[in-house]
Amino acid sequence: DQQVKQNSPSLSVQEGRISILNCDYTNSMFDYFLWYKKYPAEGPTFLISISSIKDKNEDGRFTVFLNKSAKHLSLHIVPSQPGDSAVYFCASPSSVSGGGADGLTFGKGTHLIIQP
Amino acid sequence: ETGVTQSPTHLIKTRGQQVTLRCSSQSGHNTVSWYQQALGQGPQFIFQYYREEENGRGNFPPRFSGLQFPNYSSELNVNALELDDSALYLCASSLGGGALNTEAFFGQGTRLTVV
Numbered sequence: 558d559q560q561v562k563q564n565s566p567s568l569s570v571q572e573g574r575i576s577i578l579n580c581d582y583t584n585s586m587f588d589y590f591l592w593y594k595k596y597p598a599e600g601p602t603f604l605i606s607i608s609s610i611k612d613k614n615e616d617g618r619f620t621v622f623l624n625k626s627a628k629h630l631s632l633h634i635v636p637s638q639p640g641d642s643a644v645y646f647c648a649s650p651s652s653v654s655g656g657g658a659d660g661l662t663f664g665k666g667t668h669l670i671i672q673p
Numbered sequence: 674e675t676g677v678t679q680s681p682t683h684l685i686k687t688r689g690q691q692v693t694l695r696c697s698s699q700s701g702h703n704t705v706s707w708y709q710q711a712l713g714q715g716p717q718f719i720f721q722y723y724r725e726e727e728n729g730r731g732n733f734p735p736r737f738s739g740l741q742f743p744n745y746s747s748e749l750n751v752n753a754l755e756l757d758d759s760a761l762y763l764c765a766s767s768l769g770g771g772a773l774n775t776e777a778f779f780g781q782g783t784r785l786t787v788v
Contacts (some may be wrong), residue, residue, distance in 0.1 A: 561715075563715075565762055566713075577678075588718065593779075599782075600677070600763055600765075600778075600779030600780050600781050600782055601763070601779045602779070603777065604779075608691050645714050646716070648715075651718055651731070658728065659718065659721075659729045659731070660706055660708070660718030660720075660729060660731060661716075661718060661777075662718070663708075663715030663716045663717070664715050665713065665714055665715050666715050
């Protein structure tokens with residue numbers, strides 16, 4: 558099974574600077590990772606994903622990097638904006654055999670605070 | 674195109690009671706997954722329904738059960754409520770059963786408090 562770890566409960570970044578959110582995983586057999594963003598009183602919203610055939614995926618201000626040898630991925634937000642203040646979750650399919658039917662395993666999340 | 678809606682938004686129950694939470698999936702989606710998010714934790718997968726059948730389950734006891742209806746809406750039932758069941762319950766709809774939840778859309782959640 559997969560474990561996904563986000564070791565920083567919170568991160569404070571000045572508006573306009575780069576935000577870097579980190580995520581580690583345990584099982585290198587998994588080849589797909591997702592980032593979700595969650596505002597208070599709302600459900601998580603899909604942000605960006607990456608497959609292990611790539612080491613980088615970019616979508617506008619958001620870029621996800623995957624380091625397979627270190628079992629580590631990171632989400633970069635450049636430039637950071639006040640509306641980016643939210644909780645960010647890293648996620649991966651829960652099992653290889655079950656595929657998506659076993660749901661996603663989420664990290665505990667990182668609360669990103671963008672300061673003006 | 675309607676989004677995922679959950680009801681109620683907030684609920685208070687007494688330990689030992691039973692609760693039913695409801696979810697209307699996004700138009701065109703045939704798969705519903707339920708997650709429990711405890712305070713300070715990430716969402717934890719409860720189970721998934723695809724075409725009215727449970728086709729995947731996380732590490733939750735049998736007192737957590739569900740249903741999916743022909744219109745693909747879904748219910749989560751929890752019997753014999755315990756204090757630790759207090760959490761945000763999230764429903765996510767997607768298309769494709771066992772496919773990856775790439776395009777899973779979450780509802781706003783139901784905040785359940787057990788006293």
